[in-house]
Amino acid sequence: MWPVNKPSISAREVLQKCISGKIAPSTKAILESYLPLVEDAENRFDQAVRAGVVHTLTPDMFATGSDEDNELKKVYTDRMAKLNKAGRPIYDKLLSAVRKCPFCGFLQPTELDHYLPKDGYKLISISPLNLTPICKDCNKKKSNIEPHAAEQVFMHPYYNEVAGSQWLAARVIETAPATVHFFVKSPDSWSGLLASRVDYHFRFFEIDRLYGCQAADEMSGIRALLDDQYTTVGKAAVRDHLAAMARSRSRPAPNRWDAALYEALARSDWYCKEGYNLTT
Secondary structure (H helix, E strand, O other): OOOOOOOOOOHHHHHHHHOOOOOOHHHHHHHHHOHHHHHHHHHHHHHHHHHOOHHHOOHHHHOOOOOOOHHHHHHHHHHOOOOOOOOHHHHHHHHOOOOOOOOOOOOOOOEEEEOOOOOOOHHHOOOHHHEEEEOHHHHHHHOOOOOOOOOOOOOOHHHOOOOOOOOEEEEEEOOOOOEEEEEEOOOOOOOHHHHHHHHHHHHHOOHHHHHHHHHHHHHHHHHHHHHHHHHHOOHHHHHHHHHHHHHHHHOOOOOOHHHHHHHHHHHOHHHHHOHHHOOO
């Protein structure tokens, strides 16, 4: 949903790095034999995501055909994710690529997620293209879910199709206190499938609820300031302040929750006149 630069290191390089430390010769031989399979699997995954058909992939397409393919999954858990292991610097580099979770756009990433589960898709279990930074809450929600329908595909941070579009919007709900509803406003340039995927992602990760909670805190914090402006100058001053905040918050990047919030507040005559000051 929110873009992250695509990793430059390949799955082949990751595997070579992970087995460069202390390892049994027999295990190393097995894993080295998987190098061409891992490389091919990563290429096929890359092509499928870019083509928008990742939902057609199945675990049997990414199996080694060997009874020992669990060794690949162990590479991730024992030699990449574990502290002080040969592959850990790669794990840390992938995790630190972004400051906010690309799935919700708000919380801090604390771990890596397998876009397609490592249990079923072992040949890409260490592919950087299949490993994305994620916050703990989003990872718990996502779990081991696989896409099985074209409309139910999570947005992949490395293949972001919406990075240049303004799609996050909000509207004020006239309650006491005022509340804000966040939603996806699909640009006309999007295909119907892309709009469905973004909306599915937004609803699945409950981004409206997350942003709504933050918005409530933000509105509570500016209530006194807006009341001073309304009392001194009037509704126009409240609106001008909110519009200025919207412009300021939108400059670092599009689709920020606080920018959408302030845009919605500035558009609302009710909020600028009285809604900002209602508490019960």
